[in-house]
Amino acid sequence: MDVNVSLTVNGKKVTGKAEPRTLLVQFLRETLGLTGTHVGCDTSQCGACVVHIDGVSVKSCTILAVQCEGKKVTTIEGLAKDGKLHPMQQAFHENHGLQCGFCTPGMIMSAVDLAKRNPKPSETEVREWLEGNICRCTGYHNIVKAIMAGAQASHDLKG
Amino acid sequence: MYEFEYQKPKTLAAAADVLKKKKDAKLMAGGMTLIPTLKLRLAKLSHVVDLAGMKDLVGIKATKAGVTIGAMTTHGAVAASAAVKKAIPALAHLADGIGDPAVRNRGTIGGSISNNDPAADYPAGLVGLGATVVTTQRKIPADKFFLGMFETALKRGEIVKAVEFPIPKRAAYMKFPNPASRYAIVGVFVAETADGVRVAVTGAGGCVFRVPEMEAALAKKFAPESVVGVSIPTDGLNEDIHASAEYRAHLVTVMAKRAVAAAIGG
Ligand SMILES: Cc1cc2nc3c(=O)[nH]c(=O)nc-3n(C[C@H](O)[C@H](O)[C@H](O)COP(=O)(O)OP(=O)(O)OC[C@H]3O[C@@H](n4cnc5c(N)ncnc54)[C@H](O)[C@@H]3O)c2cc1C
Ligand code: FES
Ligand code: FES
Numbered sequence: 001m002d003v004n005v006s007l008t009v010n011g012k013k014v015t016g017k018a019e020p021r022t023l024l025v026q027f028l029r030e031t032l033g034l035t036g037t038h039v040g041c042d043t044s045q046c047g048a049c050v051v052h053i054d055g056v057s058v059k060s061c062t063i064l065a066v067q068c069e070g071k072k073v074t075t076i077e078g079l080a081k082d083g084k085l086h087p088m089q090q091a092f093h094e095n096h097g098l099q100c101g102f103c104t105p106g107m108i109m110s111a112v113d114l115a116k117r118n119p120k121p122s123e124t125e126v127r128e129w130l131e132g133n134i135c136r137c138t139g140y141h142n143i144v145k146a147i148m149a150g151a152q153a154s155h156d157l158k159g
Numbered sequence: 160m161y162e163f164e165y166q167k168p169k170t171l172a173a174a175a176d177v178l179k180k181k182k183d184a185k186l187m188a189g190g191m192t193l194i195p196t197l198k199l200r201l202a203k204l205s206h207v208v209d210l211a212g213m214k215d216l217v218g219i220k221a222t223k224a225g226v227t228i229g230a231m232t233t234h235g236a237v238a239a240s241a242a243v244k245k246a247i248p249a250l251a252h253l254a255d256g257i258g259d260p261a262v263r264n265r266g267t268i269g270g271s272i273s274n275n276d277p278a279a280d281y282p283a284g285l286v287g288l289g290a291t292v293v294t295t296q297r298k299i300p301a302d303k304f305f306l307g308m309f310e311t312a313l314k315r316g317e318i319v320k321a322v323e324f325p326i327p328k329r330a331a332y333m334k335f336p337n338p339a340s341r342y343a344i345v346g347v348f349v350a351e352t353a354d355g356v357r358v359a360v361t362g363a364g365g366c367v368f369r370v371p372e373m374e375a376a377l378a379k380k381f382a383p384e385s386v387v388g389v390s391i392p393t394d395g396l397n398e399d400i401h402a403s404a405e406y407r408a409h410l411v412t413v414m415a416k417r418a419v420a421a422a423i424g425g
Contacts (some may be wrong), residue, residue, distance in 0.1 A: 003165070020165035020207065021197070044195045050261055059261045062194045067209065068166050083189065110260065131341065132259025 007123045009034070010078030012146045018065040027065035028075060036076040036105050040134070049131035051075045051124030052104040057099050057113035059132070076105035079112070087157055088150035099137035107133050107143055115151035123148065160197045167209040171295050171318055174208050178316040181206050187319065188231060188270030191262050216269070216320060221246050225326055227293075230269025230319045249330040249348070249422070253284045254336060258341050269319040272304070275311050275366065276395065278342035282367035284324075284332060287348030287359035298323075308365040327352045327379060331421035333414045334362070339400055343412035344402050349418040351381055358386075358415060363396050363407045373415055379382045381423070386415045 002017040005027045009032060017019045028034045028051070039061055040048035049061040052074040079086035085093065088111050094116040107130070114121055114129045121129065127140070135143060168174045177184050184206035187193050196202045210216060216231035227236060237243055238255035240243050257263055257271075257280050271281040272292065285292070285301035292299045295318045304312050313319070327350040333382035336347035343362030356368045356377040376385040391411050396404035 001164075019162065021160040021162055023194075023198075041196075042198060044262070046262060047259070056264050057261050058264055061198075063265065064165065064207075067190070067211065079191070080216070091215060114277065129260055132261050 003066060004054075005065050007021040007070060008072045010074055016065075018064055020064065022065045023026055023061055024063045024068055024073070025060040026063050027068075028060060028073070034075050034077050038102055039106055040102065040136075042108075045132070045134065046103070047106040047110060048103050049132075049135070050109040052109060052113065055116075056111075057110050063082070076109060081106070082089055086112070087153035088115065088147070091145075091150030091153055092146045095142050095149055097139070097143045099139045100133075103114035103133060103137075107135070107147075111147040111150060112154070114147065115154045120149055121148065121153035160202060161203045163197075164206045165209065166206055168381075169212055171320070173215065174210065174213075175195055175295060175318060177206055177208050178318075184208055185343075186273075188267040188273075189233065189265035191266035192257070192270060192274045192276070210269075210318075213253055215252070219243060223326075226250070226324045227321050228268050229321050232256070232269075233264060234268070234271075235263035236258070238421065242383045243313045244274065246326050247288070247324060247330065249327075249332050250284055250288070250352070253280050253332040253348070256332075256336070256341065258278065264391050268322055272322070273311060273313060273319055275305050275307075276342070277308050277310055277365050277367075278344070278346075279335070280332070280334065280343060280346055281361045283343075283346050283348040283361035284313050285322060285359075286367050286369060287332070287357050288324050288327055288330065288384045289350075289352055289354060289357060290325070292319055293321045293323060294319050305367050310366070311375050322382050324350060324382045325352060329422045331418045333418040335410050335420060345407055347411060347414040347418050349377070349415060349422055351377075351422065356381065357407070358392075360411050360415075363391075363397065363411050365397070369417070377419065381419065382421075383416045383420045386412060386419060389415075 005018045006015040038045035038048035046063045051060045216229045218229045220227045234254045234257045243251045290301045330350035332348045334343045345363045346361045348359045354409045356374045357375040361367045373386045385399045393404040393408045398404045
């Protein structure tokens, strides 16, 4: 049986129908058409689906849409402001932090959470933080470089 | 996932009531075990009862005697807590090693111990420190809480409210993680407490267990070399594609030695 779910997604209030078993990622992709958030596994391990809920990184494949009632969700589509990429997105672009790009939305959302907690992460800290983000192209080298640059740039922007 | 009804009661009494009345109802805390289980259709539930509305289950209180952690407190909150880091750094370290950041942002101590996965970290922390589980009905010592694989002393409708940890003189947790999931292939928690030395092992067997021979040797002399000569029998140890029973038995001694060294070191 469908229920109504109301939440704020990328700054906009939305209401949609969902079954209790509907995952947040399904709600985002299928109901709201926000297909930037990807699904890469069935076992909550790959992190392609990471979004922020009230500012904290969460695997959107492992939370029900109904659990997000009244919460603020940010997806990869919500990072750019006024047509300008977020510093972390820009850093992925400049450092070529991707190959096929499938893992990239989750990588960037995780990285933005890290940068908020730790504005100058070391390479080791970045690699440890990426424990839950798997890149099938195994291009971690440039991803790590991008995140270190992106964290610095986010920090500089804030001043 | 099979269909179910979702409920988010405001009180523990209301939650317990649903569990008592509906045979196939289950509590949900962080959902980090429950949702993957439902997704794989390994469980079919009539009702999912979300504990997220209960704010008094969230939080960490530290006194001179101990640290009390609410059941709905996330692994991330325990890992980041200044109070836990000061009173029982080994416990903050344990929480920080669970899964990955996104899992730690949702998964809770109450969910972890109620699930009692044979490879979970918290069971070793609770048994190693001699903690007490506070439920809606009683207080259960950790030694009597974890009964077997995915089995605890909790009765139908009984809900974990908090865990009370006494502060040890020194303690450390060392795990040899599965490289994919980060669950423990073997994890050993060693603590020197007011009531003696405790050594608790997770990942190796069907359920967390203590190693009395190591505890006796460490009581005589709290040093890494005290456990080197103690090996545990392979009978009943887990065996899978990741590690044989012999390998796990070997790891218990190695991890115990490292944990003692870490406990002495800081
Ligand atoms: C990718 C991944 C990696 C992981 N790695 C690790 C790891 O390295 N080490 C580790 O220890 N764990 C690991 N976990 C498991 C994680 O720690 C879970 O958070 C934990 O096992 C369950 O906690 P939860 O709050 O998510 O509970 P849920 O999944 O919501 O619930 C688990 C069970 O406990 C019951 N329950 C929940 N709360 C209560 C309560 N208060 N009282 C009574 N019953 C309750 C539920 O009914 C359910 O049966 C991992 C999980 C994932 C997805
Ligand atoms: S799709 Fe969410 S962790 Fe893989
Ligand atoms: S770039 Fe292809 S999966 Fe990471």
